[in-house]
Amino acid sequence: MMEKTKDVTDIFANLDEKVDIIFRYNMLMNVYQSIPREYTPGFFMSEIEIHTLGFIQRCPGMTAKQICQLTFRTKGTVSSMLSKLEKDGFIEQKVNPENMREHNLYLTEKGEQTCRKHIAFDRRTTADYLMAASEYCTPEEINGYFKLTAFRTKYFEDVLQREKKRYAEIVKERKKESKK
Structure with missing residues (x-):
């Protein structure tokens, strides 16, 4: 029995326009994500910082190396960010007793509260986006x-x-x- 080949002609129609749409979306999201937000009074955080807290919240004890893998950031960039988050009281690092070279990351109470506020913000923003999209899309x-x-x-x-x-x-x- 011969398999039907998908007709992808329509998918490639207006390819240059589609490339531009993706590029502009990516650039817009880079700018949007670079805007620091105040989830905790007096502390402004970037998207990468707040989502790093979310990763740690979902997986307490994770390592900086795991954060690097999740965020596609260098070890130096992640190390600087984690130092700032620790200095500001959002996380704490504990030496792994089974591997003294490894530091495990945990949220402080301040980090937990900040994560909860960010989750509410993300849910509200996404719900608003989905409602607006539902006016335009099925x-x-x-x-x-x-x-x-x-x-x-x-x-x-x-x-x-x-x-x-x-x-x-x-x-x-x-x-x-x-x-x-």
Whole structure:
């Protein structure tokens, strides 16, 4: 029995316009995420900081290395951020007694309260977005967006890993060549 081939012609229609839509969305989200918000009086946090607290809340005892993997940030960037969060009283680090080189991360009460406020903010913002989207899209289209976004995230996580590996190999090869 012959399998039907999907007709993807329509998907590729207006490809340049679709590329621009994705680019503008990504740029807009970068700006949106860079705006510090005051979840705790007197303390403004970036999206990366507040979501890091959320990761720690969902997985108490996680490590800085795990935060690096979740946020796609360098060890130095994450280390600086964690130091700031600890200094400001949102997290505490404890040495793992089974591996003295490993520090486990935990929220303080202040960190827990801040997370709760952020969860409420995210839920309210997302609900507002979904209500506005429902004026323009069907529920199936909205759910399709989330399905596609989940796929796109996984797809680009894989691309990122391949590109990082490829880049590291090129750098290594160039260093070998320059020593000749």
